[in-house]
Amino acid sequence: MTSTIEPALASVVASPSTLALLRELHTAALTEPAYVSTDEQPASVALERFVALEPDKCALVYLLLRASGARHVVEAGTSFGVSTIYLALAVGQNGGGKVIATENEPVKAARAREHWRRTGENVEKWIELREGDICETLKADLPEKVDALLLDIWAVLAMPTLALVKPRLRIGALVIVDNVIAGAAGYKDLLLYLDDPNNGFRSTTAPYPGGLCVAVYVGDVNA
Numbered sequence: 001m002t003s004t005i006e007p008a009l010a011s012v013v014a015s016p017s018t019l020a021l022l023r024e025l026h027t028a029a030l031t032e033p034a035y036v037s038t039d040e041q042p043a044s045v046a047l048e049r050f051v052a053l054e055p056d057k058c059a060l061v062y063l064l065l066r067a068s069g070a071r072h073v074v075e076a077g078t079s080f081g082v083s084t085i086y087l088a089l090a091v092g093q094n095g096g097g098k099v100i101a102t103e104n105e106p107v108k109a110a111r112a113r114e115h116w117r118r119t120g121e122n123v124e125k126w127i128e129l130r131e132g133d134i135c136e137t138l139k140a141d142l143p144e145k146v147d148a149l150l151l152d153i154w155a156v157l158a159m160p161t162l163a164l165v166k167p168r169l170r171i172g173a174l175v176i177v178d179n180v181i182a183g184a185a186g187y188k189d190l191l192l193y194l195d196d197p198n199n200g201f202r203s204t205t206a207p208y209p210g211g212l213c214v215a216v217y218v219g220d221v222n223a
């Protein structure tokens with residue numbers, strides 16, 4: 001699995017020190033036991049773990065954000081802040097904006113901040129971390145237009161999070177959801193919602209391990 005790190009990093013524009021940090025974090029993340037929120041393990045086991053998006057998925061998300069010029073991004077589920085670094089790199093390189101990161105575990109939030117500090121100004125300055133339950137922290141003060149939403153949170157929170165962010169999605173906004181194959185049972189409602197054209201999305205699932213759903217908000221079909 002660690003063999004996926006270098007090809008992923010080769011897809012990303014970043015300083016040597018940021019690439020070194022990503023290499024270190026991905027290596028640690030890939031050597032921990034897997035955790036999927038829909039499996040039998042209690043959520044408490046994830047407290048000490050990265051549960052990070054795999055390097056190739058991070059690279060795809062980064063490239064999609066670069067291609068779409070995303071400048072206002074919401075990340076549902078931040079953990080130790082690995083995927084957030086990719087989001088912030090893309091936002092910064094697209095001209096600047098904001099990545100709203102979300103985490104309800106204070107210890108994880110502190111670790112994320114520590115990692116972002118090590119990336120320096122070019123990454124850290126684009127990130128606003130909202131600590132607490134995402135159902136509260138995303139209730140207010142979202143950007144007028146959101147260009148992308150990364151749903152990498154426990155499956156049960158995916159639909160409520162989409163409901164909070166959807167009113168702000170611009171036409172063409174990306175909604176990316178991790179583990180839709182591995183966690184299919186937990187994502188049933190969300191996938192049915194994204195598949196129903198009346199809800200304004202078109203989507204496909206990239207066959208990475210666990211599955212990565214990429215949806216585009218094309219808007220209300222009746223508009």
Ligand SMILES: C[S@@+](CC[C@H](N)C(=O)[O-])C[C@H]1O[C@@H](n2cnc3c(N)ncnc32)[C@H](O)[C@@H]1O
Pocket residue numbers: 050051052053076077078079080081082083084102103104105108132133134135152153154157
């Ligand atoms: C899969 S991890 C995120 C990994 C991260 N995107 C990365 O790639 O590095 C999901 C995170 O969501 C957090 N989480 C779970 N429930 C939450 C809630 N109600 N509000 C905010 N964050 C929550 C968990 O603590 C966990 O760290």
